[in-house]
Amino acid sequence: MNRHTLFGGAYALAFFSFLFGPLVIMATTAFNSSRFPRVAPWECFTTGWFGELFGNARLMEGLMNSVIIGVGVVALAVPIGLAGALALSELPPKLRSMLYTVLILPILIPGVVLGISTIVLWGQITRGTGAGFLYNGYFLTIVGQITFVSAYAMLVFIARLQRFDATQTEAALDLGATPGQAFRKILLPFMAPAIGSAAFITLLASFENYNTTVFTVLSESTFTTALASKVRHGTDPSLSALAVIIITLTLVGALTNEAYQRRKEAESGGRASRSPLYANPVTRALTHPGIVFAILVTVIGGITYAGSQYDSSVCEAAVLQEKLDRQEELRAEQRARIEAQEAEQGVTVPKPDSAFGGAFGGVGTPAAPAAPKPESPSAFGGAFGGITAPEVDE
Amino acid sequence: MKQLKLAYTTLLAKHGMGAALFVAISVSLWVVLFITLPQLSMLDYSFRFNLPADQLGTDADHYTLDQYRSFFFNNDGSVNTLDIMILVRTLIAALIVTVIDVLICYPIAYILAHGAKGVAARLMVIGLIIPYWINEILRAFAFRVLFGSTGVVNTWGMQMGLWDAPVDFIRADVALYCGLAYAYILLMVFPMYNAIEALDHTQVEAARDMGAPLWRVHWRVVLPMAKPGIVSGATMVFMLTAGALAAPQILGGPSSLWFTQLIYQWFNESSNWPRGSAYAVVLLVTCITFVLLMMRVFKVSVGEIGK
């Protein structure tokens, strides 16, 4: 059994390295001054990419649009999802599974299909009625996203509804409440936490969505579509800076939520209530979700301030100078070699900059042909070319 | 219809007029206006010519199979192998990604359900969810950083002497497969976890006690229990992978188009909506047929999905 536990642990470690490795590396590149997002070679520690990120007008405009659309989607998808869950709870089994299939389908249908069908339908409606105001990116994106985002909300509500004791509603009715009062005073308060999480999930889904939105948003752009077009047309570490921000927010949210959940569990008298953490008044206060949140925000605020004061220009200038020197050196070497070859053979000139150009082409532009093997005759030259040659970007 | 009415009256009696109307109206709107009508409208569009606005509604505007014909055949009548192959490649790639996800997620789902306890289990759940909160585009971008020619993989690989020159992982689609498999891990782990968790752990212990080797315990005891979860997760991963657009755009090599990119081109670059609609219909029908076929093979119903 012990051997298996060991294997399980090792596997879990490998699995989570795969989950977090890419994120950690991406986040790290946000602090490297290299124009291309990478960790090696490390040039200078910088916080400049954050400034560059906030200076990107298209992204910031997209952010505003995303917020508007997100609010619209949450306001509509959460009630629709709730209605779906309630409808399913009252249907006879056969009809229930039929409706469930129909309502869950939008999650499975490719996002592009949803996007296309939305603009096609509303295009036709617009032509048919002349209601041109309907045909705009905000409206179409909200409508298109609702189609599948509501299903996410519904899944949350179904899970919560399954834990609802139906005799609670009956008890309320029996005690003289009208059905409407029972709904408002008993069922809705019970669903309240689910409404919160459904709102969060739908907001996230709306914010993140690309496949549907890229069609429905028409000439506008959301945060995600702006991000995608930026990634497609050349990248720089300001995107990594964005990732750092999102990861930080996520971690703060997750930790605060964890503190909240633990505390709730402790208060309802679980195993955690006997933990010494909650017995000691100091640690008890420290583990309050509000305090946890405040501490995290303070620490991050401090780091952000310190980072904004950091000046990497001296280091960057030095690196730039070094690069120029190196380039000059390489060029001189090349020239010397060509001259030497010409002098020796006087016939064909070899392809210039082969090792240099090949590796260089591979950087950043996936369209470039596969890097040819460096043609230097010596083994030393090959290794050298592979590791250190592609110093220059752009 | 009668049953619908009965459900409505139950709602009315239980939750009152306001709630019953709210449910009836919302669900009808959702099913009719948001789910059904757009699909019908797209289907209708796919049987039309791509006409300029002033010719719509004239005699030239009639139904045609033209858009579908051009998917299967070139103008000269030869088979349109280019587009068909893109579809086939997309489906195969989606299948590969799905299988990869099943393989890497099964052990984690099992460990989460029956191995990890307390803090470790909570940390694992949080660890699974956090990457899912990061924007899809950024997750793809992370893999571009990782697999670029000066990316970490190339740098370390060459430092360790595994290969001499930077390998173009993007062209080889390695980055794309990794990125897609990564993107939908959560959708695979949780249905599997839910299914495996329902298994009484003493069954595993009993099987072990009777001397069955670990692989046999999994094959005979755990896997049958996990099957609905696996099919549910696999369906979602397959459909989302086949329908992915952002990851192929960001991580795809120049020579390997995803079918969704083709649709995107017809819409946004060629402005040929009927053609794009027809291609979208082709994608939708193929994917759904494929999934239903798989469900038939593995004897699982649609109702299991999303649980």
Added chain:
Amino acid sequence: MPDQTPDRIPDRSVLLDHVSIRFGNFTAVDNANLKINSGEFFSFLGPSGCGKTTMLRCISGFSEPTEGKVLIGGKDMAGVGPNKRPTALIFQHLALFPLMSVAENIAFPLEVRGVSKKARRKKADELLDMIALPGIGDKKVSELSGGQKQRVAIARALAVEPDILLLDEPLSALDLKLRQHMRTELRAIQKQVGVTFIYITHDQGEALTMSDRVAVMSRGVIEQVGEPDHIYNRPRSAFVASFVGENNALQGVIKGQSGDLAALETPMGTYEARVGGGRKYKAGDEALLFVRPEQLIPGATENAFHATLTRQEFEGATNHVFAKAGDTELRISMVNAGLAGSLPGQGESLSLGFQPMNGTILPVGHMASDS
């Protein structure tokens, strides 16, 4: 709760007028026809699935009878919803609202009737005093013990000022000691408020100790209605005889009947016993003889079984003795005579007689063990 008009005693009776309830082809309640009197403590007793809960839901208004009528206080309740009926229901798992405090729970019926917050609180405190739990109004429901929850549920139901209080096995989740205590308490509350209690249970101890009258149900049919001692001593059907209390049953053929007594021929011999339900038998009719374990007297030679003692179970005040007569195992209850008495030894043969009035002859029918 006393009515506002003291000169008129409120009619708190329930009349089930040929009530049948069907779900598709399944008949849950079959032609129930009985009157529950004003101010009575009335129990429906039966095994699970006998239709007693369906009956309760029909009285409280959660379902309508397929046939027949339900009258409460002389008024037909057809089409009157649960929130409009003068009934209050205490659910099996109480259905207290977990998100509300104890006082909010109790005052919920007043809240939905638009009573002011202050008046609500006052009433809640009054009711808390009545159930002897003053000052817990601000607690959460989850902080209460099982017995406290029980009493809060009763207080909440009484806040409606109902004419009829319906109780759906509310004691089943409690442990034995608390259950016995709550029996006494429920009975006392009922006497105090004068409301008609309709109590549903599968526990005959509860039904027999608390009730004024009991209806025994099986398979949707009301087998017998009567006072607890009648139900126990004068069962009218094989089911009632076998379900309520322990009983020895022997099958045989009637040899003859004279008035209340009949002779039944069984493989062990011929026995004389009272005819249950005042029925008339012909010679040759098949019938069942029921004799309670405590009515079999060792040593009595008239109307007796000749049996061999097989085993004993000691249970404090009572000894359960088992003896074999022919193919039938008889069960005998003997009061523990203490150190002065003596127990018969195993394998000993003995004669077990009974008074003809203490045996009951009933027609062949399904027994409690058949379900």
